[in-house]
Amino acid sequence: MFGKTKQAIILSVKPAIVQMPGRKYPAVAVQGDTLKAWNMRISRITELAKQSGNDKLIAACDGFQSQIRGVYESYNRACREQNRGGFDEDSQA
Numbered sequence: 001m002f003g004k005t006k007q008a009i010i011l012s013v014k015p016a017i018v019q020m021p022g023r024k025y026p027a028v029a030v031q032g033d034t035l036k037a038w039n040m041r042i043s044r045i046t047e048l049a050k051q052s053g054n055d056k057l058i059a060a061c062d063g064f065q066s067q068i069r070g071v072y073e074s075y076n077r078a079c080r081e082q083n084r085g086g087f088d089e090d091s092q093a
Contacts (some may be wrong), residue, residue, distance in 0.1 A: 013060065014031075015028050015029050015030040015031070016028075016029040017029070017065045025093055032079070032086070032087065032090065033073055035068075035072055036072065036074075036087050038067060038068055039068050039072040040067050042061065042064055043065060045061055045065075046058075046061040046062060046065045047062040072087075
């Protein structure tokens with residue numbers, strides 16, 4: 001899953017901006033620890049939304065949490081496949 005097919009456009013910013021082959025627009029590359037922090041934050045925000053009882057807010061948070069969680073799980077799977085670590089699902093950032 002890891003390869004050398006990405007061309008960096010700007011490396012001096014965090015996160016890095018990269019151009020993926022075949023894509024019109026560049027992508028944003030975030031580090032795994034940042035992704036983990038985002039995953040933990042949206043999980044907490046979703047918990048708070050559920051406490052509010054606001055159905056529209058809950059649905060919005062659930063949708064965003066699902067997207068972030070999917071990327072986070074893909075990151076961990078790719079790291080494990082390449083023996084590059086990843087995060088223990090039960091650990092905290």
